Amino acid sequence: MSEHGNWAEWVYIGVVCALLVWVGAEAWNVERLVEHVPADAEVIKVTAQQWFWSFEHEDGTIEIGELHVEKGKAYKFEVTSKDVIHSFNIHDYVVLIDAVPGRINTVWFAPDEVAEHEIQCREYCGLLHYNMRAKLYVEGST
Amino acid sequence: MVLELQKPRPIWQIMFSTHHTDIGLLYLITSLAFFFMGGALALAMRIELFLPGPQIIADSMTFNRMFTVHGTTLIFLFILPFASAVGNYFVPIMVRYKDMAYPKLNAIAFWMIPPAGALIWLGFADFTWYAQPPYSVISSPAPAADMWIFGLKILGVSSVLGAINFVVTILKCKHPDLPLSKMPLMAWSFLSSQLIIIVAIPTFAAALLMLLTDRMGVSGFFDPAVGGDPIAYSHLFWFTFHPEVYVLVIPAIGMMYEIIPRFSRKPIFSHSSGVFAFIMLSLVSFASWAHHMYATGMSFTEKTVFMIGTLAAVPASAMHVFNFLATMWGGRIKFATPMMWSIGGIALFFSAGAGGVVNSAMPLDFITHDSYWVVGHFHLFVMGTIAFGSFGYAYYMFPYVTGRMYNEKLGQVHFIFSFVGAVLVFFTQHVLGLFGMPRRVFDYPPFPEWIAMNQIITFGAFLLAIGAAIWLGNFVYSMGKGKPADMEDPFELGGKYYYPYQSKTPHHVGY
Numbered sequence: 001m002s003e004h005g006n007w008a009e010w011v012y013i014g015v016v017c018a019l020l021v022w023v024g025a026e027a028w029n030v031e032r033l034v035e036h037v038p039a040d041a042e043v044i045k046v047t048a049q050q051w052f053w054s055f056e057h058e059d060g061t062i063e064i065g066e067l068h069v070e071k072g073k074a075y076k077f078e079v080t081s082k083d084v085i086h087s088f089n090i091h092d093y094v095v096l097i098d099a100v101p102g103r104i105n106t107v108w109f110a111p112d113e114v115a116e117h118e119i120q121c122r123e124y125c126g127l128l129h130y131n132m133r134a135k136l137y138v139e140g141s142t
Numbered sequence: 143m144v145l146e147l148q149k150p151r152p153i154w155q156i157m158f159s160t161h162h163t164d165i166g167l168l169y170l171i172t173s174l175a176f177f178f179m180g181g182a183l184a185l186a187m188r189i190e191l192f193l194p195g196p197q198i199i200a201d202s203m204t205f206n207r208m209f210t211v212h213g214t215t216l217i218f219l220f221i222l223p224f225a226s227a228v229g230n231y232f233v234p235i236m237v238r239y240k241d242m243a244y245p246k247l248n249a250i251a252f253w254m255i256p257p258a259g260a261l262i263w264l265g266f267a268d269f270t271w272y273a274q275p276p277y278s279v280i281s282s283p284a285p286a287a288d289m290w291i292f293g294l295k296i297l298g299v300s301s302v303l304g305a306i307n308f309v310v311t312i313l314k315c316k317h318p319d320l321p322l323s324k325m326p327l328m329a330w331s332f333l334s335s336q337l338i339i340i341v342a343i344p345t346f347a348a349a350l351l352m353l354l355t356d357r358m359g360v361s362g363f364f365d366p367a368v369g370g371d372p373i374a375y376s377h378l379f380w381f382t383f384h385p386e387v388y389v390l391v392i393p394a395i396g397m398m399y400e401i402i403p404r405f406s407r408k409p410i411f412s413h414s415s416g417v418f419a420f421i422m423l424s425l426v427s428f429a430s431w432a433h434h435m436y437a438t439g440m441s442f443t444e445k446t447v448f449m450i451g452t453l454a455a456v457p458a459s460a461m462h463v464f465n466f467l468a469t470m471w472g473g474r475i476k477f478a479t480p481m482m483w484s485i486g487g488i489a490l491f492f493s494a495g496a497g498g499v500v501n502s503a504m505p506l507d508f509i510t511h512d513s514y515w516v517v518g519h520f521h522l523f524v525m526g527t528i529a530f531g532s533f534g535y536a537y538y539m540f541p542y543v544t545g546r547m548y549n550e551k552l553g554q555v556h557f558i559f560s561f562v563g564a565v566l567v568f569f570t571q572h573v574l575g576l577f578g579m580p581r582r583v584f585d586y587p588p589f590p591e592w593i594a595m596n597q598i599i600t601f602g603a604f605l606l607a608i609g610a611a612i613w614l615g616n617f618v619y620s621m622g623k624g625k626p627a628d629m630e631d632p633f634e635l636g637g638k639y640y641y642p643y644q645s646k647t648p649h650h651v652g653y
Binding site for chain 1: 268272277280437442453456465468503509512577578581583585586587
């Protein structure tokens with residue numbers, strides 16, 4: 001390998017490593033901010049089971065297959081499952097966390113627009129996995 | 143090179159042989175048969191997803207069973223046996239030994255594959271190739287699930303036996319005049335990938351046993367009701383199967399290292415950087431398994447550690463890409479079929495790697511995880527890189543195995559159909575994932591963007607299928623009726639200098 005220099009390869013690997021460091025650092029920084037749950041976030045308990053979602057608000061109201069929240073408030077989801085592993089997903093707000101039996105996983109979001117969104121299951125859970133959906137209604141504050 | 147099909151022999155002589163090329167041939171035929179079976183399932187699933195609502199598949203359970211068997215088949219019954227086929231043919235020749243180190247063990251390792259394949263196909267389990275508990279324990283129908291578990295168990299043992307054989311052949315039976323550092327890069331790729339198998343597979347073997355006893359109701363390793371943890375299974379599974387990804391991809395890169403210098407008519411740019419990159423890849427392959435599990439509720443620190451471990455695999459992969467491009471740079475390239483597959487494979491390998499960086503960056507993973515993005519991402523590896531490299535090598539081996547040439551034009555048509563098809567299918571799947579479509583779904587709501595993209599994907603899948611059909615026809619016809627290959631120079635590269643393995647005194651050093 002002595003006939004030719006390897007400087008081009010070193011430059012190339014250097015550029016690749018620099019890009020990776022940049023991606024890693026940026027990802028670390030963003031994830032740190034994203035995971036910081038606001039102190040005043042309202043808790044919504046999310047329970048997954050084959051094959052539907054139920055939601056319990058702080059005031060005890062229970063909703064099945066749909067979820068109503070208010071624009072401009074922060075919500076913290078406490079997600080668990082009654083049977084197999086599911087994954088709680090509001091794709092439009094990049095809310096994604098697995099619903100694991102025996103564990104409570106948390107994720108939060110703060111809707112900023114009055115709209116309807118899809119809630120879906122992103123982890124394979126059997127027969128009706130493809131249809132394990134719910135609707136999210138973001139409503140104006142009263 | 144031993145010619146398999148020029149001197150006709152009764153089939154049982156090949157079946158009961160322990161010679162490395164005979165076993166290589168058995169591996170080759172088995173793996174290609176399973177490729178077409180698994181591919182047929184993929185095509186059926188794509189037709190189903192062409193439009194929302196049920197199309198050709200009766201119910202979601204059948205669909206779920208199909209993608210489970212599709213994945214299991216193509217990973218364990220196509221890619222791995224195909225690499226074993228190539229290794230059986232070429233590794234003993236490359237290290238200048240008469241056979242594999244343990245010929246009988248070699249035959250045993252092969253003959254475990256057909257019964258395992260039969261168990262998987264006759265069972266037709268539905269819990270995805272990932273078999274995640276609690277679903278696989280409490281919800282998945284017997285006996286399919288148990289047959290899958292036993293099938294995988296047998297395949298695991300077969301892999302480990304084969305791996306021991308390769309490692310011993312390379313390290314102990316290598317000709318004393320051939321130093322390890324001068325060994326061809328394809329032999330290096332087998333050494334590193336087979337070492338990964340030996341380290342990684344036992345973990346999953348343990349997980350399978352735990353899964354089986356959980357299913358029998360005598361234990362609760364993964365059952366939260368009795369203090370178990372389903373996430374423990376994910377760790378055991380991915381500790382085996384993230385390194386396994388490298389077991390699949392490293393031999394394919396090794397095959398490209400055989401093809402690219404020959405068809406560029408130039409030595410490899412840097413043999414030592416290829417060796418270094420193989421060793422690096424096999425080491426870092428063990429540092430990234432939990433990047434599959436960011437969404438299971440891992441802590442910020444865990445995620446950070448596994449993100450760094452994942453990104454660490456990129457420079458080594460980039461070194462391979464650089465090595466290929468620098469080898470081709472200034473070469474007199476002959477764009478014959480094997481070379482086209484290798485170049486296409488490198489292009490898609492680069493794209494797949496770039497997508498992998500996106501997946502591993504923590505906040506972005508929550509957009510892509512378990513969506514069609516991931517389906518597109520890993521198919522760019524398994525189809526775009528590994529299968530493309532393997533197909534190229536299948537064309538490259540063809541004259542040595544059969545003594546005849548395939549039809550070059552049809553080989554190129556196969557490549558063009560497959561490359562366009564792969565780009566349409568897998569790139570579109572990335573975008574579809576960004577639009578939020580989950581993977582492993584039998585049906586989807588009629589959002590216009592989802593419908594449009596699913597139709598593009600199904601169209602691409604048909605291109606892939608047409609390519610594969612052309613390939614099958616080409617090989618079956620050419621095997622018996624193709625024009626006899628010029629064994630000195632089957633690819634018209636300009637002399638036997640380019641084909642070291644068939645000369646009487648193989649003197650090649652990396653070339």
